Amino acid sequence: MNAKATTPSRGRRRFLLGALGLGGALVVGWGVMPPRSRLGGPAVFPEKSGQIALNGWIKITPEGNVILAMPRVEMGQGIHTALSMLAAEELDMPLTRVSIESSPIERIYGNVVTMGDSSLPLHPDDADKTWARALHWIMAKSAREIGLIITGASSSVADGWQPVREAAATARASLVEAAAREWGVRAAQVTVREGQLIGPGGKQMPFSAVARKARDIAPPSSVTLKPAAQYQLIGKPAPRNDIAAKTDGSARFAIDARPPGMLYAAVVMCPVIGGKLKTFQSKAALAMPGVRYVVPFDGSTGGAPGVAVVADHYWQARQALEKLEPVWDNGPHASLDSAEIRQQLVGALDSDKGGFTYRSMGDGLKAFDKTGGATIVEAEYSVPYLAHAAMEPINCTAQVTRDGVQLWAPTQVATLAQLVAARAAGVSRDQVQIDIPLIGGGFGRRLESDFIGQAVSIATRTEGRPVQVIWAREDDIRHDFYRPQAIARLKARVENGKVTAIASRSAGQSILAGELERLFGVPSLGIDRYAAEGLFDLPYEIEHEHIAHLVVDLPVPIGFWRSVGHSYTAFFLEGFLNDVAAAARLDPLAMRRDLLKAHPRELKVLDTAAQAAGWNRPLAPAADGAPRARGLALHNSFGSMVAQVAEVSLKDGKPRVHRVVCAVDCGTVVNPDIVAQQMESGIIFGLTAALYSQIQIKDGRIVQTNFPDYPMMKMAQTPVIETHLVPSTAEPSGVGEIAVPPIAPAVAHAVAQLTGKPVRQLPMV
Template sequence: MGKLATIARRTFLIGSAAVVGGVAFGVYKVKQAAPNPLLDDLPQGATALTPYVRIDGHGVTLITPRAEMGQGIHTTLAALVAEELDVAWGSIRVEHGAPGAAYYNRALVEANIPFADQDHGHAAEAMRGTMGVMAKLLPMQITGGSSSVADLFDRMRVAGAAARFALVAAAAQKFNLPAAQLKTDSGNVVAPDGRRLTYLELAPAAAVIDLPASPPLKPREQWRYLGKSLPRVDMVAKCTGTATFGIDVRLPDMVFATVRMNPAMGAALVSFDATAAKAMRGVVKVVDLPGGIAVIANNTWRAFQAAQAVQCDWAGPGYPASTAAMIDGIVASMTDKNRDSRLRDDGNVDQALAAGTRLEAEYRVPFLAHATMEPMNAVAWLHDSQLDIWAGVQNPTAARDQAAKVAGLDASKVHLHTTLMGGGFGRRLESDFVVQAVRLALAMTGKPVKMTWRREEDMTLDFYRPAAVARFRGTTAGKQVHALDVQVASLSVVESSLGRLGLPAMGPDAKIIEGAFDQPYGIANYRATAYRTPAARPVTYARSVGNSFNGFFIESFIDELAAQAGADPLNLRLALLNHEPSRQVLSAVAAMSGWGQPLAAGRGRGVAFHLCRGVPVAQVVEITTTKDGVKIDKVFVAVDVGTALDPRNLEAQLQSGVIFGLSSAVYGEITFAKGAAEQTNFHNYPVLRMQQAPQIAVKVLESGGTIRGVGETGVPPAAPALANAIFHATGKRIRELPLRKHIDFV
């Protein structure tokens, strides 16, 4: 038998081994364990049993290597380790930890394949296997795609169980007893006669014991922390104002800075005159940056004021400069020349479209800002031939590597301290603000530089979620949908973001059509085509990415088809769904909302379903029409996460997703003039206010399937459910966001 077959038996090859570009990765390289990053800078007297567990005189510290930006991930990930390690919840400390190859995100990379999540055929599984190996070899420590729990559910429990195994083995040596006779209890190993040894006492001996690759894990019925609502590990610090976000970092002898970049992102700075700025109080230096300038001063406010005093001559963009021109470019790309993919083509759509009652529609959504509450910021300090950085980032390995390149240092000399962050939503996957801080540190060697963007800079220099256009054709007959043809055009976030990392975007960008091709609707004739608009203004990932617009597109059009067929929109969806967990969430939200019960005059109710990141979610929105506009009264949400690890946190995340989705649906829009965004702050880029927020009821179902995350899941159904409620109440079908362009809200 040939060598390829031999490799396939021993490791992975298209489902077992990884083949990329015709090259099979070596068995040794694939199976090689990543080094423990905690060992690189281990304090005196501390022990790192695994990349997730450090024990020292302060107790047990658990490393949770995903960015905490309000979603509660540090609590859930810490619980995975604490459950198996058997430590008291109130005794642990939690840290993000340094960038490390051991923390690569396999689940996220595996999800970025052009196959539906529920497709477990040979080709889909083969590609997942290939991408999983790529994730380990690259390795990218990313927080995003609702992937943290899915990726680390097994790995972090194994890390906790392996550490506990080593501690028990060390105690067995000290007690001179078989390990099977020992128990653990909240950070102690206990002998049958009651003698106890703390984990701290045992850690040095445990550190030299070989760890098992597959230690036994607790069955669910023995879970102490998982499956329950736990106190958030960051709750006290955030409630008392003692939590450290990037914007809170202060160091001795620090100077303060801000940047002012060409508002047409990516365009050059032709020239500038900083004479007035240099004469202002507290100004230390004005620095020339690619595409803009920075001002360093003795406080942030003075840096802000001086930056605005610099006279800048900006070059124009090399891409369409107005909103209309950008949208025209997206529409023009809907041709065979720009076809990116056709990831679903069931039945004979063209033939089916010729029969039955036909409906056609076009939908549009605008560019959106991430609008995080904490503007972009970073602290950089070049000293003693090393670089220290403090920043809230979602991709710390990329941020570290880009910083090292700019500073001309080996990556081992760059120490990135990932802080808490006041929102990310995909914006902090980018490292532009980190690189800017590093450039300023190079200009101020020996002094820590704290670089903070003005809110206006943050809003206008965002890498936006791209605008998109969808065209639909469908037919109905006998209260059934017989054909669905969806075409979606947009800029490629994958091409744009990978390009900034110096990586090629290979193959189709499934993000353009995700949420449209992969929905579990059993429509016999179903075609989904994506068109990639040629690269223009830089864009990036935003919360739920393509699902954020395709959810609105497809669930609005399904509602239109139901109306045309004279069918109840919820019952029609139930009849179409061929995925049982999806049917269950839709039935659950119907019961929660009293679907089918009559509403008073002037009120409306709309439904939407979506499968996002493998998680089925259904929402019903209830509204009231008033003389001043639409009031959003209630939102009912049902979701199936497989297994609920922290029910209260899941509920909070779904509520967050609903508010995020409704804010974008009602208000969200970035427009352009001369290449620059016209929205500069929350006065002209509003979000829902507290008095507008609806009551939100959440029901979490557990089918026992694959563990899933919900950071993005609540977003996609919110806009279509609201638009469908407006149609139910007013008869007005709105096919463009934001909705406030067509109807008033109170």
């Protein structure tokens, strides 16, 4: 960035370094120890049915096939296939001969990228500075020690890129050495082709023939990974390994768990935020057919308290809820409503509180003191709370016995789910076992563990029988951890056709503060990168910047939602830049190109999208004759760059999106088909939010209940989506969430051109 950019203050560094103490990772002498290896020994990956583990990631079956330890959960994003491709590539094994097995909850499988790369409020342009490199190293090392097993932050392939390939390459080297000893030749004379060891004279043997011997050979201290020029799988389309089962119905999701003797539970929870259960009537419910237990429960890890009915069948439990007649203590937030929440956010922005400054460079706010003949543009943007509304409803199956806890759970964070379950059952963490099947949509909702603690609490009362707790859709919508409501005020200075200063001051709740409080009872640190990401790390070359955020304490439960802060900061920033271009009579594409001269990757993505969309060509009207307009947005998130051009018309004053052109640079592409699928998924998800979605509050209760008043985009409303992958030699970066942020500002830009009025509030319909 600009040479005047400031380095973090001593206070900010103190916070960042102090935060590393979470989890007890830092001890005397820890800082000089080498990072913990992520390879792991064979004992980490349990063997069964004649399998041979060569390290913590790779096992060989008696048939000579490969099993890959899988610490990340499949929620539709294709990572089981992508990570299998990495292992198959290094082993020269056909992808069809690589299967997966859920990994144990061990530290080697912890997600280093999520904690090491995605947790600090650092600008990408600072990444190569000495202090930033040192801080990154410490954070990555801390992440290895803590070993948090989590699927989130679009990090699965980025995190697995090194350890999976290294584990496979190490296994390959051990197999080659074992074969060489078996044949009495040098290792250099042994190769691998199509999953077979090939020796001099064309001799062949399967991996299984020497797997046991290979396990006993000390692994090499280092391995050379395949160069890109030798890739046979990486970068090429490959069929997903979960499609067949999802097509024929054999795929197993958490809600499909059927352990012997299982009971079903339905729940009713306090409808008022922060309320409690006072009384309920169990006699009539217990008299109903199939009903076994009526169990009250406290809210676990931020969840709502309530009562469960446990029965032989789910419908029996659901019907019996009507007999409970619960009486609620509505608590201190019984009068809370959406208008009051907005007033608190606006009040924070109207106050003289500065909030936390995430980035200040050049003259910062002083750049607006003397503006001369410059054009000054100011605007306010706002977004509502949003629910996740994943297709598979919230569910968890738990069994509590004298030996411990067994879970069948759709969780994105096994480590914390294990912790919460242990607390609920009063056992140690190593007494909790978790089976994580496929997940029917996560989007961040299943990073929470409220439903885990709830299910275990209920299971402690069912005398050792497993119980499956299933929420109705109404429970899901009304007891979510929502995407925060937020407001931002932005200001820009334009001189001689160039943006020379920008300032943003936003207000909203802190996701990080809520997570720390409900999981560990830790008070807020006052800094939350998720609240300002997408603003403080903007890619544009602007001489003077000031990015600040005010945390507003509100009782509404919030959590991680697909693309987190980027999901609304992109609307704030890119929407504002389009408004700036209109006010200053600048072409929004040319204005952005001028601000990206020092960022060639972003510039290439922007140009690719604009050219593919025909930015400067006339746009024909819609089929019904309605005028169409194009809207543009660019946004970086999770290490990737995405630009989108949306073609929009109006019908009865409401936007219709006809076509979206999407260009993406996500580093090295493992499977281009999966990337395209995720771009389509993210665009549809983001369009639903931009056009229709909002969560409102009245009398302390969530107003929306189900899809009729919290609608999803329908197939007939879905636009044509074109994805263009920009070639890159960088390591893989995020994919699963990156298409969500730019779509709202792109559509808003097109709508503004059609109506002549800027769109500064979501949803648009």
